[in-house]
Amino acid sequence: MAGSTVVMKLVCLLVVAMVTAAPLAEAALTCGQVSTGIRPCIDYLKKGGAIPDACCNGIRSLNSAAKTTVDRKSVCNCLKSAAGSIKGINLSLAAALPGKCGVSVPYKISPSTDCNNVQ
Template sequence: MGKKLMRGWSVVAFGFVVLIFSACPSDAITCPEAIKSLAPCQDFLVGDAAKPSPFCCAGVQSILSQAGTPETRRDLCECFKKAAAAGGVKIDKAKQIPNSCGISLPVPIDPNVDCSK
């Protein structure tokens, strides 16, 4: 009887895990979460750091891994355009991040990029 009960609870627990992960898509990163992930890039993007830190690169990579849908990428594109304009980001330095971090971005780093495409 104890094994059957334990097996039953295991099935229920597994069902909850599946339900939780299906209800919360992993690629649904929000603008505030993305901006927070880029906090380690601040010294490079608005300051005098010569290159992005490994933590900056990890933050960018984390955002990319969570931006799995076109809608999420469009939302993040708009988010970053607004944040860059408001935060005094040096665009020439921002354009260096993909090469410096060894990553490929789905959209160009350009303040005039059309995020709807």
């Protein structure tokens, strides 16, 4: 009886460990999160001028959240898609934005970027 209780506790512990580990293995950032992060940048990317603080805060937040290669590729693909789908965006401003916000991004934000090469 005591042996089966120990086995049940171990099985429960294993199930809990698997449930908590699964989301961590698939922790890629979503395009919704990327969209929210760059939303304050859209007017700047269309018209230029002063970069809103909320824009740089969003860029910095995305950069710090993209901790894994999967996350960085996901963000790259979302940014690539946004750069190609939002009408009126100045791609030169988009490419320079991370640097102007003090963030180093190892790829160009452009519809032609190959996100498979992002590390």
